[in-house]
Amino acid sequence: VSGATRPSEGIDRVAIVGAGLVGGSIALAADAAGLAEVRLFDADPAVRERAAELGLGSAVHEDLAGAVAGVELVLVATPPHTVADVIAEVARLVGPGTFLTDAASLKSDLTLEVESRLRDAAADPSRFVGGHPMAGSERSGPDAADASLFQGATWILTPRASTADGTLQAVSGFLRRLGARVLVLGPDRHDELVALVSHLPQLVASTLAEVAGSAVETTGDAVLAVAGGGFRDTTRIAASDPDLWLGILRGNRPAVLEALDRYRRRLDEVADALATEDWSRLETVLARASAARRRLVPKADQGSAVDLVVALDDRPGTLGAATSALGEAGINIEDLAMRHATDATRGALLLRVRRDAATRALAAARDQGFTAHVEEVDP
Amino acid sequence: VSGATRPSEGIDRVAIVGAGLVGGSIALAADAAGLAEVRLFDADPAVRERAAELGLGSAVHEDLAGAVAGVELVLVATPPHTVADVIAEVARLVGPGTFLTDAASLKSDLTLEVESRLRDAAADPSRFVGGHPMAGSERSGPDAADASLFQGATWILTPRASTADGTLQAVSGFLRRLGARVLVLGPDRHDELVALVSHLPQLVASTLAEVAGSAVETTGDAVLAVAGGGFRDTTRIAASDPDLWLGILRGNRPAVLEALDRYRRRLDEVADALATEDWSRLETVLARASAARRRLVPKADQGSAVDLVVALDDRPGTLGAATSALGEAGINIEDLAMRHATDATRGALLLRVRRDAATRALAAARDQGFTAHVEEVDP
Numbered sequence: 001v002s003g004a005t006r007p008s009e010g011i012d013r014v015a016i017v018g019a020g021l022v023g024g025s026i027a028l029a030a031d032a033a034g035l036a037e038v039r040l041f042d043a044d045p046a047v048r049e050r051a052a053e054l055g056l057g058s059a060v061h062e063d064l065a066g067a068v069a070g071v072e073l074v075l076v077a078t079p080p081h082t083v084a085d086v087i088a089e090v091a092r093l094v095g096p097g098t099f100l101t102d103a104a105s106l107k108s109d110l111t112l113e114v115e116s117r118l119r120d121a122a123a124d125p126s127r128f129v130g131g132h133p134m135a136g137s138e139r140s141g142p143d144a145a146d147a148s149l150f151q152g153a154t155w156i157l158t159p160r161a162s163t164a165d166g167t168l169q170a171v172s173g174f175l176r177r178l179g180a181r182v183l184v185l186g187p188d189r190h191d192e193l194v195a196l197v198s199h200l201p202q203l204v205a206s207t208l209a210e211v212a213g214s215a216v217e218t219t220g221d222a223v224l225a226v227a228g229g230g231f232r233d234t235t236r237i238a239a240s241d242p243d244l245w246l247g248i249l250r251g252n253r254p255a256v257l258e259a260l261d262r263y264r265r266r267l268d269e270v271a272d273a274l275a276t277e278d279w280s281r282l283e284t285v286l287a288r289a290s291a292a293r294r295r296l297v298p299k300a301d302q303g304s305a306v307d308l309v310v311a312l313d314d315r316p317g318t319l320g321a322a323t324s325a326l327g328e329a330g331i332n333i334e335d336l337a338m339r340h341a342t343d344a345t346r347g348a349l350l351l352r353v354r355r356d357a358a359t360r361a362l363a364a365a366r367d368q369g370f371t372a373h374v375e376e377v378d379p
Numbered sequence: 380v381s382g383a384t385r386p387s388e389g390i391d392r393v394a395i396v397g398a399g400l401v402g403g404s405i406a407l408a409a410d411a412a413g414l415a416e417v418r419l420f421d422a423d424p425a426v427r428e429r430a431a432e433l434g435l436g437s438a439v440h441e442d443l444a445g446a447v448a449g450v451e452l453v454l455v456a457t458p459p460h461t462v463a464d465v466i467a468e469v470a471r472l473v474g475p476g477t478f479l480t481d482a483a484s485l486k487s488d489l490t491l492e493v494e495s496r497l498r499d500a501a502a503d504p505s506r507f508v509g510g511h512p513m514a515g516s517e518r519s520g521p522d523a524a525d526a527s528l529f530q531g532a533t534w535i536l537t538p539r540a541s542t543a544d545g546t547l548q549a550v551s552g553f554l555r556r557l558g559a560r561v562l563v564l565g566p567d568r569h570d571e572l573v574a575l576v577s578h579l580p581q582l583v584a585s586t587l588a589e590v591a592g593s594a595v596e597t598t599g600d601a602v603l604a605v606a607g608g609g610f611r612d613t614t615r616i617a618a619s620d621p622d623l624w625l626g627i628l629r630g631n632r633p634a635v636l637e638a639l640d641r642y643r644r645r646l647d648e649v650a651d652a653l654a655t656e657d658w659s660r661l662e663t664v665l666a667r668a669s670a671a672r673r674r675l676v677p678k679a680d681q682g683s684a685v686d687l688v689v690a691l692d693d694r695p696g697t698l699g700a701a702t703s704a705l706g707e708a709g710i711n712i713e714d715l716a717m718r719h720a721t722d723a724t725r726g727a728l729l730l731r732v733r734r735d736a737a738t739r740a741l742a743a744a745r746d747q748g749f750t751a752h753v754e755e756v757d758p
Contacts, residue, residue: 264646274639297614
C-alpha cells in the first residue's frame with residue numbers, strides 16, 4: 001500500500017465502539033497521537049461510566065448515534081459475536097463517507113457477514129475493512145487500557161475484493177499513528193495463519209498436558225520430578241481458559257482442522273520413521289524443525305547467544321540485583337526466563353546474553369556474590 | 380528408603396570418572412560438602428590437565444587404577460555409550476566393598492547391560508545402582524563445572540532386583556550431601572517417564588515447528604508476524620541440536636514410540652471431536668489439560684498470579700531498573716519472560732507477580748518512569 005500515510009492525515013475524528021482493553025487502549029493511543037476528537041461508546045452503562053472516570057478519549061457518549069455522528073472512522077472493538085450487528089447499526093447512523101473497521105480475532109466468516117449485512121442495509125461495503133491487532137494478551141475492561149498497547153505491534157487488515165483502496169489506506173494510516181505495524185492479508189489467509197501458529201499450538205500443547213496428566217494417575221508424583229524446562233515450555237499455554245479456547249476453535253473450525261490434519265500427517269511420518277528405525281528421515285525432520293524454529297523466532301535462541309544461569313532464592317530484590325549487575329557492566333540481556341527447582345522453593349534466573357559477552361556477564365554476576373554459570377541455549 | 384542418611388556418613392572417599400560438566404560439578408559439590416577425598420579421572424589427557432588447573436576435586440589422577448584404589452564409591456559420569464565398559468573396568472580394579480553408580484540419561488537397557496557385564500567380570504552387581512541427575516542443561520567440559528548444579532535438583536536412582544538395599548542407601552546419602560533430592564524409580568519406569576515428559580515433547584515441538592516452517596514457503600513472512608508467545612513457547616525446544624536428540628530417541632525408542640502412540644491416539648480424538656463438532660468432548664479435553672498443566676507445574680502460571688508487562692528497549696540496564704523497582708517495593712517476582720516485538724527492536728518484560736501485589740507492582744514500575752500494564756497469565 002504505497003503512499004498510505006498521506007490520506008490518514010485527514011482522519012482527525014474517530015469513534016470507538018466498545019471501551020474494553022482494546023477500545024480503551026485505542027482511545028488512549030489516538031489521544032496521545034493528537035487526534036482532534038476521540039469519541040467512545042459502550043453498550044454497558046457501568047463501562048461507560050468507568051471509561052469517563054478514567055478520562056479515556058475526548059468524550060464518552062451515552063448513545064451510539066451521538067458517538068458516531070460526523071466522525072471519519074468508526075472502529076468497532078466489541079466482542080466478536082456482536083461485531084456484525086454493531087457495524088450494521090453504525091452503517092445506518094453514519095454518512096457514506098465514514099470508514100468502518102473492527103478488531104475481532106477471526107476474519108473469514110465475519111468479513112463476509114459484515115459485507116452482506118452492509119449490502120442489506122443499503123450501505124457501501126467498500127468503506128469497511130476487517131482488522132485484527134496482534135497486541136498481546138487480553139485483560140478485560142477499561143481499567144486495562146494502555147496507550148502503548150499497539151506500539152510496535154502488528155495490526156493485520158483483511159480487505160475483501162469489495163474493500164476500496166482508499167479505505168485500506170485511510171485505516172492503515174490511522175493505525176500507524178497508534179504505533180502499530182500494518183500487515184495486509186486476505187481474510188481466509190489470516191484465519192489459516194492463526195490456525196497454524198496459534199490454534200494448532202493450543203491443541204498440541206493441551207493434548208500433551210492431558211496425556212502427561214493422565215500418566216500421573218498411574219505413576220504418581222514422579223512425573224513432576226522428571227518434567228523439566230522443555231515440558232514446561234511446550235505445555236505452558238495448555239493452562240489457558242478452556243471456554244475461551246473453545247470459542248476460538250468453534251469460530252475457526254475448518255482452518256484449525258486443516259492445520260491439525262497437516263500436523264497429524266507429519267507426526268505419523270515421525271512415528272513411522274521411529275518405528276522403522278529410519279534415522280536419517282528422523283534426523284531430517286529434527287534438523288528442518290530446528291532451522292524453522294530459528295527462522296520463525298529470529299531473536300531468541302540464536303546460536304550466537306548463551307544463557308547466564310544465576311542461582312536465586314525467592315526473596316524479593318535478588319532478581320533486580322542480578323540484572324542490574326549486567327546492565328551496569330554494559331551487557332544487554334536479550335531474553336530471560338526463570339528455571340524453577342522441582343520443589344519450587346529455589347530457582348535460577350536464565351539471562352540470555354551474546355556469546356562474546358558471556359565471560360564479562362559471568363564475572364559481573366560473581367562480583368555481586370551470585371553463584372552463576374554459563375549454559376548453551378536449548379541443549 | 381528409611382534411615383538412608385546414616386550409612387552415607389561413612390562415605391568419605393569417592394572417585395569420579397569423567398571430568399566434564401557432570402563429573403566436574405560432582406567433584407566441586409563433594410569437596411564443598413567436606414568429603415575427605417574426591418578423586419577425579421578422565422580418559423582425555425587435555426580434560427585431566429584442565430580439571431587439575433581448575434582445582435576440581437582433591438586430586439586429578441593420571442590413571443583409572445590410581446583414581447579408584449581404596450575409595451568407597453565410584454561415580455561414572457562418562458558419555459552414555461561408554462558407561463558399561465567403564466564400570467566393568469572399574470569393577471576389576473576395586474575391592475568388593477566399593478559402591479558403583481553412573482549418571483547416564485537412559486537406564487533400562489544400560490542397567491541390564493551393566494548387571495550382565497559385572498556378572499561376566501565375576502563382580503557383585505548388588506553394589507551397583509544406576510542414576511540420572513535431572514540437572515538442567517549440558518554445557519560440556521570441566522570449565523562448565525558448578526558446585527551448585529545439583530542443589531535442589533532431583534537425582535533419580537534406578538535399582539534393579541539385584542541392587543542391595545545398602546547400595547541404594549549409601550549412594551542416596553552421598554547424593555543428598557551434594558544437595559540433590561533423591562527419587563527412586565525402576566529403570567523401565569524411568570525411561571517411560573522421560574519418554575513422556577522429555578522425549579515426546581521434543582517430537583511434538585519439532586513437528587510443530589517443521590509444519591509452521593514449511594508454511595513459510597507458501598505464505599512468506601506473514602507467519603512471523605502472526606506467531607505470538609504461545610507459538611514461541613510451544614516450539615522453543617525444537618531449536619535443540621538434532622544430533623543430540625537423534626541419539627536420545629535411538630536410545631529410548633520403545634518407550635518413545637509408546638508415548639508417541641498414546642499422544643497420537645489422543646490427538647485423533649481431539650481431531651474427531653473438532654470434525655464432528657462434539658464441543659463438549661473438546662471442552663473436556665481442554666479442561667483436563669488445563670487442570671493437568673496446573674497440577675504438573677505447580678508454581679508457574681497459577682491463577683493467583685498475573686503478569687506485569689513493562690515496555691523495554693534494548694539498552695542495557697533498563698531490565699535491572701525494572702526488576703529492582705519491584706524488589707525495592709518488596710514484591711517477589713515468581714517468573715519472568717521477555718516478549719519480543721515482531722521486528723525484534725523493541726520488547727516487553729513480563730514479570731509474574733502475585734495477584735494481590737499487582738497494583739503495587741504497577742505503581743512501582745510507573746514510579747520509575749516505565750510504561751507498564753497488567754495482563755492475565757495465559758489468556
